[in-house]
Amino acid sequence: MQYREFGKTGVKVSRLGFGAMRLPAKEPDKAVELLREGINLGINYIDTALYYLDGQSEVLVGKAIKGQRDKVILSTKNPIEDASGANWRKRLEKSLAKLDTDYIDFYHMWAINWDKYVNLIDVANGPLEEARKAKEEGLIRHISFSFHDSPENLIKIIDTGNFETMLVQYNLLDRRNEEGIAYAKSKGLGVAVMGPVGGGRLGAPSKEIASLIPQGTKSSAEMALRFVFANPHVDIALSGMSDMVMLKENVRIASLEEPLSEEEKKILEDILEEKKRLAELYCTGCGYCMPCPNGVDIPANFTNMNYLKIYGLKEAAKNGYNKLKEENKAAENCIKCYECEAKCPQKIEIVKQLEETVKHLA
Ligand code: SF4
Ligand code: SF4
8 A cells, every 4th residue: 555645734644545435334244344454455544424324434434443543544524504613513523423533633624615615614603613623622633625616716715724635526537626636735735536436437347448558457447546646646535435346456556656657647648638629529518508498408418428439438428317317407308499509619519419419328
């Protein structure tokens, strides 16, 4: 296992973090065994959250670390439900009880955006004040955030100077936070990333992805992880692991001293740029064609087609399409009113492309 200094926190973390959101919760003994094996294999960072697995994740993590608390760096998250510091504190106490521990190493303001930061977090008697008190009391050791917002707002949150580490989405299909990650690093924050295999999308077999570098990799998941580990600004990548096979394979990849050589990085960079260009020729995702009067999420349908056409991710594309179908946003809902086409700056024949999407993914 490789280890990294986690920003300026003085903590050394394993490159691979155990995301505890996909544990086999219906088989608690198995889940505990899996977490313990992860620790045995050198993982020292476990990440959970108050509501993962219907609230069971923290309990399972608590059981797994019993008797070896000092070996583990514990991360969990507080959902910011309102601007009340007192309520925030109650949720902290709940997590401490479920984890059966006296302290949390990295305590996250969960899934924040700029609006939440300004209106609910950094306010009088709010969560940030309460977090500082909890830190003084030794209940938490570092104040962190996880984030879902625009790259511009990520920079603003980093610039508040109120956080020591952050957790953001990053993978080879979604590089929107790449600049923010480098910026955070330059400001001394520890950087953890979630979704290194694109929430499972990159876990499905794809020859195109697995062979992005000349020597090829065993799987698309390996390629995806090596891509994330090769970014010098990423300290730790969290993977939500659900079985021993996945755990051992991820540990193997996280143990590579050089996830990608300089030459491989350059080749990969060029190919990804080219793929991005191809994807944007098709649809940039600008959303100018929206809203569709019949509810079709046009760019989301085309994103799935890109997964198929450009990255060869058939399973991910089909799953994505089915999800849109459940939400009544799929291409097959198009009634060919042609309202959208005139609004597309790329002059995409949207109706025709939606028909194509239905043909391949429905
Ligand atoms: S043509 Fe189809 S996708 Fe475009 S606005 Fe009309 S119904 Fe929506
Ligand atoms: S306007 Fe065109 S490029 Fe923009 S999201 Fe719609 S289809 Fe894609």
